[in-house]
Amino acid sequence: MKKLAYIIPGMALLAATVLTSCRKDFEEINTHPISTPVALPEQLLPTALANTVTYNMLRNRNFNNELMQVTIDMNDGDGRVFRYDFNRNWSDYLYTNLFIQLTNFKDVYKQAIDPLTYDKTYVGISLISQAWIYSILTDTYGDIPFKESNLGRDSGITEPKFDTQKDVYFGCFTMLEEANRLLNGAANLKVPAADPVYAGNAANWRKFGNSLYLRMLMRIAEKPEVKDTVVKKIAEIAQTKTSTYPIIGAVTESAILRWTGVVPYVNPYNTVREQDFRSPAIASFFIDNLVAWSDPRINISLGSDGINRWGIAPSSEGFKGVPSGYEPGQGYVKKSYFYSNTSKKSMQTEELGGMILNAAEVRLILAEAFVRGYITNSNAQTYYNAGAQFAIQQWLPTWTVTDFQAYMANIDQEWDETLDLEGKLEKIHLQKYYALFMCDMQQWFEYRRTGHPVLPKGGGLQNGGVMPARMTYPIMIQSTNPTNYKIAIANQGPDEISTQVWWQKK
Structure with a gap:
């Protein structure tokens, strides 16, 4: 899937190289003096x-x-x-399309984190949105690419390793903690129309992020190996640190x-x-x-x-x-x-x-x-x-x-x-x-x-x-990422609808 996801950007780069070699002043002549050649967060979000x-x-x-x-x-x-x-x-529809949208949300993050265009509200919204998508993917399929996902364009990783569901969850928790910190007192988006959920209201995004955090914590709270840590965090959000974690x-x-x-x-x-x-x-x-x-x-x-x-x-x-x-x-x-x-x-x-x-x-x-x-x-x-x-x-x-x-x-x-x-x-x-x-x-x-x-x-x-x-995992994963697919099912269990994901297993 990652290979397919980055075919078009790669072709665009090749075309740009050919055109530049044909006419070296092409870029200067055809660059709009005001607009940016890179999609902005308010366009992507x-x-x-x-x-x-x-x-x-x-x-x-x-x-x-x-x-x-x-x-x-x-x-x-x-x-x-x-x-x-x-x-x-x-299986293919949700897996492929949600990973493609992760690329868009990661692009929002990259543009917003750039020192020249830094906007912590967009950074926080991007982190929450990524955690939201990863949570749906892992709850649907189990172990999924996380740390190496969506890196084909920037790092050349077209066959990402699968992370355990436990690691995906705790990786999302890190994202949500950071989003909560960033959105504390953050300004609303300058372009409210860029946000069809909250019209750019940073405080509401913060509440959504912490509520998503609470949803995910509850889903794994009865896993013995993480229960103490997870229950403590649930109590912080819901009881002891409510001003720190508004919901x-x-x-x-x-x-x-x-x-x-x-x-x-x-x-x-x-x-x-x-x-x-x-x-x-x-x-x-x-x-x-x-x-x-x-x-x-x-x-x-x-x-x-x-x-x-x-x-x-x-x-x-x-x-x-x-x-x-x-x-x-x-x-x-x-x-x-x-x-x-x-x-x-x-x-x-x-x-x-x-x-x-x-x-x-x-x-x-x-x-x-x-x-x-x-x-x-x-x-x-x-x-x-x-x-x-x-x-x-x-x-x-x-x-x-x-x-x-x-x-x-x-x-x-x-x-x-x-x-x-x-x-x-x-x-x-x-x-x-x-x-x-x-x-x-x-x-x-x-x-x-x-x-x-x-x-x-x-x-x-x-x-x-x-x-x-x-x-089950999409059939195409077996051919586009066979090594990591085999490792994933060896760790998780057979690639069948009856195989329980980590938080289901007793």
Whole structure:
């Protein structure tokens, strides 16, 4: 992949050399007296952010949602993701495209760190963005190139070594520590339009970086070999050094790339044909809970133009789903589905579709940290209630605390301190499941880490009925980086979807 990634820059250099030899004053004549021949951070950042969110959203729709019983791409053929059965060709898309975006974010860093153009806000944003991408890559594949990744152009490393997932995580922690330091009191970006997430607000980027830090720490907190160190850092961020590590604390601070509908910020689901977008059925697990709770996110009266906020079409029987993992030949009929953009409200045009990390997730992380004994400030119920409330207010900003209290009183989801640890985790992660709706593959990652929420298992599941633990490496890696590929699978385990990544292994 790295070889492919740098073919074009290499060809450009060769062309420039040939042209210069033909006419030695070409560069002087054709250099604009004001503009720079090097892409500036404000030119690179918005494209890199939009592209990264685009790739995450497309994999959220057709991979995460199928595994995590949000949708079912109903078909009795082989290779159906909702049956834990998918081919190796699924792997290339995310791996290749996210590593390409890492090059863009690293270029932002190089331009911003240059003494002549130094801008610590861009440096901090770049470090956070890199850690964000590396975290998704390693949680998807396991061991990945990290220290030597994206160095083909500058250092000639076209066959990078794979780092262990542990080293990737702690390398990301170093990035996030540095970003937190740099963004402490940093100025906002001079070009707000360069930042489609926070409009250049440095303080909000700092909160996002520390919230990402907290997410990643929680993911590895139960690994015995690192637990003491990790739990100590969780307590610093969440309890003892909160002023040093500010985190997302309000819905308005959520990290979301908003698809305004103005080019280039057009929802990438618009690239999906309308008939294909509404083709998958809604899964029973996803919709049945919302129906049981009379959830406002599917309340038609609260949506725009008479369509519920999440753009889900009711059937003639109301909101009905299809059981996930069913055996081929059972003859289920699709009922509810996601509207296409020909309707008045659709996820194809949804502004909030670019979900990266939201306030509800942060509160629910804190709830889990409390019940596991990592922190002792406040209480689990306060964090849990705030998480559940923020998850709804993210989509319905006018929904009040009074609305939430009435909602919780009418459903069987109020906090219960008498539950054991697993019972409490089930409550937290059922709410987190809905809070992570549209958020890349975080539902899948969290389920693999905790086993919550408990998902029903149909008789048609493959892979021994066990949730896939990873994507396999792209097939091209075996030919473009064979030596390091072999070392990686020797260290991690067979290149199969059943091989657990480091933080899953007991």
